[in-house]
Amino acid sequence: MSRVPLRPAILEAVEALRTAGVHSPQADAELLAAHVLGVDRMRLLLVPMVTLDQLEEYRKLVARRAERVPLQHLTGTAAMGEIDLAVGPGVFIPRPETELLFAWALAQLEEIGHEHPPVVVDLCTGSGALALAVAHARPDADVHAVELDPEALSWAKRNARQLADEGDTPIELHEGDVTDPAILGQFDGRVDVIVSNPPYIPEAAQLDPEVMDHDPHRALFGGPDGLDVIRPMITTIARLLRDGGTVAVEHDDTNGSDVAALFAAHGGFTDIAEHPDLAGKPRFVVARRILA
């Protein structure tokens, strides 16, 4: 079987992706090569030569990435915490921006300890990213996740099945609206930790083609000010949390103080604090429930 060097193909790909306006051409060119070869990106140097079939497959993927198809739709996976999730058309791609919110949730669970199984709820779960990453890190947790969109929910079910097959504690998925006054009524006042990355982008925002053309619009937009889902969801959060239970809600980088103000205006929360993401942008607000 004849083989050709990989390096020139990667250099060619970097140039094509840069010309197409892809934000991280080097990383994406290498990650696609690693995907085709079935190796970790760090081990690409160990595969200097590739078959003609591999080269053709690589060039096809690079061409699609140059059309601004998201990298994760081409590789089929995205990461959250220590897990990989299957993603594709019809579901939001989990973002690195959410990793610090996830780390915050694990720290909350660590504080609660291991004596009783903590109850965790993920509102607007999409692919199941936060719920499944929590279940993976804390097998003792009783994890529930809510999603409105049947297509996103089918991705979450697929991921939940896969991770349970690999030995993780199964989570429970609920189809429903996080603003519904009856959603998860059986857990009223019983939840220890709530995590949520809801739709929060203000409608007029300018987005990259990867986002605008490939993430479901219902996953992205939160009305004119980005708060259409967050605003009513705070009532759901207040109803579900036990006294002392905590919540983290991700938000647009333009409205951290608005989300903090919504928690303050409710009157049933204390320890309200704004947190940045890995890029230093305002990204999530946390709060603790206090019952009057």
Ligand SMILES: C[S@@+](CC[C@H](N)C(=O)[O-])C[C@H]1O[C@@H](n2cnc3c(N)ncnc32)[C@H](O)[C@@H]1O
């Ligand atoms: C930004 S995505 C986040 C998905 C996931 N939490 C993550 O971090 O990858 C928001 C998700 O909320 C869902 N969603 C939108 N409005 C909702 C609502 N009112 N109730 C439940 N889910 C909703 C969308 O379908 C989408 O899957």
